[in-house]
Amino acid sequence: MPIPRAAAVVTDGRRALVIKRYLRQMSAAACVMCEASAHTGPDCPGHHYAVLPGGHVEEGETAEAAALRELHEETTLTARIDHLLWTGHHNGRPASYYLMTEVTGTPVLSGDEAEAHNPDNHFELLWAATDQFDALGLYPPDIRPPLTELLGT
Structure with missing residues (x-):
């Protein structure tokens, strides 16, 4: 059974906090984004995309607790959950997206993302408006x- 994913939706007016990514693996077979895009070549071409802060729900953890933990680990922000915004799938895994409220702090890349940041695995926090999503x-x-x-545009 796939490990569920939980994500935090943090807004600032008509923008949402996202993690802009560039990911390139040694081979397409080792790359979840190659699999998700049905890339057929042997080499991973590298992928530019963005995600909302989030990650694995750990054993014994609720999705809500995981969303709050991942938000803090990845961005240093703390918050409270307002409500469940959306459920779906992320690379074949069930995913829950929670709208955050009472957000405190200034977003700073931290945790595993800050440690893993390199030319083939790049992370950048940014505020994105809806016209930037595509x-x-x-x-x-x-x-x-x-x-x-949600953002009203």
Whole structure:
């Protein structure tokens, strides 16, 4: 059974906090984004995309707790959950996206993402408006409509 994913939706007016990514693996067979895009070549071409802060739900952890933990680990922000915004799938894994409220702090890349940051595995926090979602390749694409509706554009 796939490990569920939980993500935090942090907004600032009509923008959402995303992690802009560039990922290149040694081979397409080792790359989840090659698999998700049905890339057929042997070499991973590298992928530019963005995700909302989030990650694996650990054993014994609720999705809500995972979203809060991942938000803090990846961005140093703390928050409270307002409500479940959307459920779907992320690379074949069930995914839950929670709208955050009472967000405190200034977003700073931290945790595993800051440690793993290198030319083939690049992470960048940024505030994105809805008209940037397509160009950024916000993933999974199914999060774009509910997020656009939430942001009111």
